Amino acid sequence: MRLKYPILVILLYLSSVNLGSWPPANVVPQEPGLGAKSANDLSRADIVIKGGYVYFTAGTHIVALESRTGKALWTAPLAGEIASGLTMVGSYLYVAVYDPKAKSGLIIYAIDSASGQVRWSRDHRSFVIWGGDNAIYLQVQGGNDLQAVDPATGQDVWFAQGTQFGSVDSLAVHDGRIYTGTRVLDAKTGKQLWEWPEDINISTLVAVAHKVYVGGHSLLAVMDARSGEVLWRTKSLTGKDIAGLAATDTHVYAAAYNGRPLVTHDGVLVVFDAARGASLWSYSLYSSCQTLGPDPISVFDEKVYVVVPADEKTGTELVALDAATGERLWSYRSAKWLRGPAIASGPYVYVRAPLYELIALDQRTGEEVWVYSLPEKGE
Secondary structure, eight states: OOOSSHHHHHHHHHHHOOOTTOSOTTSOOOOSSSSSOEEEOOTTOOEEEETTEEEEEETTEEEEEETTTOOEEEEEEOSSOBOSOOEEETTEEEEEEEOTTSSSSEEEEEEETTTOOEEEEEEOOEEEEEEOSSOEEEEETTSSOEEEEOTTTOOEEEEEOOOOOSSTTOEEEETTEEEESSEEEETTTOOEEEEOOTTOOOSEEEEETTEEEEEEBTEEEEEETTTOOEEEEOSTTTTOEEEEEEEESSEEEEEEEOSOTTOOSOOEEEEEETTTOOEEEEEEOSSOGGGGOSOOEEEETTEEEEEEESSSSSOEEEEEEETTTOOEEEEEEESSOOEEEEEEETTEEEEEETTTEEEEEETTTOOEEEEEEOGGGGO
């Protein structure tokens, strides 16, 4: 039967769909431009953007701002210094905090993003929190166990022992699976599906478009996300360690250094074709990525953002590159020590400056739009 009002029917159907917590805030949804999707290693990112608001960690506080103006909506003081990145699932923010009164020394907090109120908290020895569709995943301190927790209540869902992450970066949640540094688990049950090959030593990974990109010492490889089959691996990074990964469905971006943190002029961003593994272009990071800490790169909206030292002595800069060609589009230089990864949303890109500042830049030009500083550490 021919529908008389097809558009109205479609709109009514869409209005009835409950999108729930999708997408998790540490997963980048469908994007226009270069590639259909992109993924960044945001396991230790301390910025989350959703619904016109930007949230970030500042010492012992979580701060909520209007993303366009930088106006503060609320600040949430916590029991101690924040020990993890910031994760969001649905309307809740999740963070780990040092607390000497806790048995494990750490407390996991669930914060209502609308009000800044604590919805639940629990003693848990985890420095790293990942968000999934219907759970948050906690890496147990020491890196060998993984626990799934109900994001609404904080109650245990499952516990996987001996997952042996190896590195706090070594986890991605994609297509109902959890990819760790040594094996792949079912996200609903925690049951092991398969293990990576023994010669794949992973320190960081991202997953996008049914592929998993993994990096480690002298390693960059791509595996089929469903079977674990190695699709390609490159030998062009022999002797280097991968400090950060980002990927689209067409390109993979690897920030690498030569394993000697005190030696300058050795960091490099290398970009590969995601399908064939061919090297496309590279960009000098000027100094060892190790001196910058984790996650110096990210990719959003046809741009790659790289945090690098501005010169040999002082300051850093955020550089925006064309994600397809590597052309330098703009840079933002600061005397402060900027912290990656930069997170882009809408017209702005956001980057942290220690310890209590967040900077918003124009994505097109790199010009400073606003700077927020937590007054007197939130007091």
